[in-house]
Amino acid sequence: MIDIHFIVNPIAGSGKNSFSELFLQDYFEADRYNITIKSSGYKGHAIDLTNESILQKADVIVACGGDGTINEVASTMVGSTIPLGIIPIGSGNGLAANLSIPKPIKKALYIIKNHHITTIDVGCVNQRYFFSNAGFGFTANVIGNYEAFQKRTLMCYIKASLKSFQQFSKKDSILIAIDGKTEVLNPFLIFVSNSNVMGYHMSLTPKASLQDGLLDVVIVPKINKLKMLIFGGLMLFKKPELLKEVKCYQTKSLTLVRQQGEVFESQMDGELSNIKDVTLSISIKKNALNVLV
Template identity: 35%
Template sequence: MSKRPQIRFIINPTSGPKSRVDVAARIAILLDHEKYKHDIVYTTHAGHAPELAREAAEAGCEVVVAVGGDGTVNEVARGLLNTNTALGILPKGSGNGLARHLKIPLALDKAIQLLNKGQVASIDSGCINGHPFFTTAGIGFDAYISSVFAGNKKRGLQTYVELVMKEVMSYKHLPLKASINGTTFDTDCFVMAFANAAQYGNNAYIAPMADIKDGKLDVCLVRRLDLIKALNLSYCMLTKTLAHSDSAEYFTTEHVKVYMEEPIMYHADGDYLGKATAFDVQLLPLSLKVVVP
């Protein structure tokens, strides 16, 4: 009898909305134990998940499953980059950007059952100033909202939209110099988003045409906004029509460099990373294996 491959589940006990569902119990019931053996580990601090994922990959684990939100998925995926171990996702966050893009079921039981089918595909990832991302990274207003959202007790799309509407008119636009595809230009920047996947999460589409396997980043530049343009921008994001509006300009590229005169906030997969005056953003082609439908 052949040896069963190992699956490790990495659970962030603080991620996402509060739930009475016992994730470990559902895994015990629904995982195909004739096909896989498994273990479950829990994160205890920020930055713990990459260590646990890397350890599992080095031990020959076939799949490592992130159980949590976008931050947990990012951390687990970082530990699996450029390995033969595939990322699995049991979405338990408020945004679930990568899961939604890959059409992984948001319902826990269906997501566990998907793991039993074991279909693995390779996807691209991105890197902003050395920090990997898998859906989007960005500088400007989206990073500012990420910093505010992180400290908010309420989660979900409604809270996110309320924050955007509250903060949009007081946000200070900053000038930047960008180098894309051999062309350098100066512009005002409300948001510059670097999209590997189509959406931030919560079905808010910043780059509806983004292909996570095409070897390209979709760069979305939103210049100076007034209130009417801000409302239109929000509507277009939620209706997947932003690429066809006059609210944003798009570029496709493998590498972007951005320079600022003063520090600006930036994020990766919705996690606020701080401020910087220079950014180097690169696409890492087919660098992560993922369990998909």
């Protein structure tokens, strides 16, 4: 028997997705599969549920939700031999898009049943993992405004971006050490990516790969609002590097040191996070996670 544990965020996306045992038995025969369904009730709960499933020796653990839920489940599974399945029922679904995991639940379930495993790299900020991207500055500000909306839709993301454009003011300097070079900037944004999709099929790093052992980094210094608009337009066409101020790197590691302020305002896989550490060591762990694709 194959034990499959589904970790479900019941409010992801529309909040109307059904993951009852009766529903899943249409895809996983009762004589071959044991199905366990666990629902997360609060932020961080999926971590506890995944740890429990690992102790219960699940053969497959499936994250059902958006990038935040997937981050919680996958972070717990880094270094484990248990493969991660993904049912992308969130709003952005950046990691699933990069892995070509389809949004229709039926198709995603067949990927899990086919059990084809690949390994992907994992980004690390100090002791915290990210799988799609981590952002500082403007991108974190956008996520902060986005989380204030009750719904997670593309229109809400656009509204959050416009609000951030109107209010954004970056006053804190950051020392950036990358590829043997060190400089202090008052950045508009720093974006560190492991994948080529942010969510909603937008991208700042269209050439990034989950399997190349490298992080793709985009650094934009402080720019005026006209250039912010130009940068936003270039991002829609996946050509942010055409703005001359933009610096792009591929690297295995970089370091950020906060010069002022009390926290690093950041986002990791689309979830806001205020990090109190003064120094952030950002690196890549190659082939650290098994995923069903």
